[in-house]
Amino acid sequence: MSLLGSQSIISVTEILIASAVFCLTFMVIRSFRQQIPKGLKRLPGPRGYPLIGNVLELGSNPHLTLTQMSQKYGDVMQIWIGSRPVLVLSGLDTIKQALVKQGEDFMGRPDLYSFHHITDGQSLTFSTDSGEVWRARRKLAQNALKTFSVLPSPNSSSTCLLEEHVSKEADYLIRKLLQLMEEKKRFDPFRYVVVSVANVISAMCFGNRYDHDDQELLSIANVTEEFGDVVATGNPVDFIPVLQYLPNRTMKKFMEFNTRFLRLLQDIVKEHYESFEKDNIRDITDSLIEQSQENKVEANANIQLLKGKIVNLVNDLFGAGFDSVTTSLSWSLMYLVTYPDIQKKIQEELDQTIGRERRPRLSDRPMLPYTEAFILEMFRHSSFLPFTIPHCTTKDTVLNGYYIPKDLCVFVNQWQVNHDEPGSEAVPDTHPS
Known part of the structure; x- marks a missing residue:
């Protein structure tokens, strides 16, 4: 037993030493090889420690630390996370110029370790691929989503099918919250908001909704925060290779979540294939199946949409707005409770403009300036997503006079923009997925 234990210790030690030598060698070679073209500037930024770079400086609130650094080094700077250089963009004008x-x-x-565990590394959103096949599949997914979002509702007076799903789920959520308030007097609304958001997306993708007590959906909804923690900017396991071989509770939960979620989607897609009817396209999944069977993906016959790819596309569509919409609604509820005077003004505007005989519609938006201002300010002030998903340069380029090499990982400090420039819009994630 002791022999096995000592071998295990030696093994880990060897890995650490090998990783240290590799990282040091890599940093030295890179520093000598990087040639800056004449007339361009080298990226400014703080010096990092060997092996760990600037990890210790970032701390538990990297968005605040990077905002302070940008005041010293400017809107375009470079930091090191582990042995990997990272470009950090701040300032609205600079970010708009880049994205x-x-x-x-x-x-x-960027080719990050955690991205490989999302739909077996085949996710459109987290893929390093941007070739012809990828673009065609992305276009098909976007068209399917757009079609079912604006499709007229056959069963109600809603502007479109998406609005009908949102309105129905909002009614259910309100009744549920009122019931909980009467029975428990106090509760955390997050769990119920999560399920309602999932139901709207599920209705679009799969043509059905889940009960708020559905254990399968709840098991997935309850770990969405872990998913966000891993794919968020600055996850150490993506930048310090040795951490991939050490016990990591967060990564373990992340991989378990992706496996469970992928299995759920595979079962749903399988059921859709079994019940598919060409003349009865029920939802986005049916639309993708139709496209795959009729080879409509593009004129190029080499571009095909296989069953496995449909699962990947549905995964991206389902997950795209799940966490962000849930979080934004939760922040909205918190602000409304914290500022009852604002809540009262919103209610007065809704009563005067729409009345209480029906729910608000998308077509009412131009007549509700105060309500819209509240929503936009909530996005800006809360900054519930301090960073966008990391980007990566596709070629050598120049930004604000600085030379930026190909394949450089890019962090976009959205928090700094939203807090330093009141009234500005949230930074768009322009990765074409």
Whole structure:
């Protein structure tokens, strides 16, 4: 037993030593090889420690630390996380220049360890691929989502099918919250908001909704925070390779979540294949199946949508707005409870403009300026997503006079923009997924 234990210790020690030598060698070689073209500036930024870079400086609130650093080094700077250099963008003008005006240069995703565990590394959103096949599948997914979002509702006066699903689920959620208030007097609304958001997306993707006590859905909804923690900017396991071989509770839960969620989607897609009717397209999954059977993906016959790819597309569509919508609704509820005077003004605007005979519709938006202002300010002030998902440069480029090499990981400090420039819009994630 002791022999096995000592061998295990030696094994870990060897891994640590080998990783240290590799990282040091990599940093030295990179520093000598990086040549800055004449007329361009080298990226500024703090010096990092060997092996760990600037990890210790970032602390538990990296968005605050990077905001302070940007005041010293500017809106374009470079830090090191482990042995990997990372470009940090701050300032609204700089971020718009990079993600909008030079969007093609910054549209990539870095090859991160955690991304490989999302739908077996085949996710459109987290994929490093941006070739012809990827673009065609992305376009097909976008078209399916857009079609079922704006499709007229056959059963109600709602503007579109998406609005009908949202309105129905809102009614159910309100009744549920009123029931809980009467029975328990106090409760955490997050769990019920999570399920309601999942039901809207599920109705669009799968044509059905779940009960608020459905254990399978709750088991997935309850670990969405762990998913966000792993894919968020600055996860050490993505930048310090040795951590991939050490026990990591967060990564273990992350991989278990992805496996369970993928299995759930595979079962749903299988059921759709078994009950599919060409003349009765019920939801987005049916639409994707139709496309795969009729080879409508593009004129290029080499681009096909296999059953496994449908699962990946549905996974991206289902997960795209799940966490962000849930979090934004939770923040909205918190602000409304904290500021009852604002809640009262919103209610007065709704009563005067719409009345209480019906629910608000998308077409009412131009007549509800105060309500819209509250929603936009909530997005800005809460900054519930301090960073966008990491980007990556697709080629050597130049930004604000600084030379930026290809394949450089990019962090976008959205928190700094939202708090330093009141009234600005949230930073868009322009990765074309």
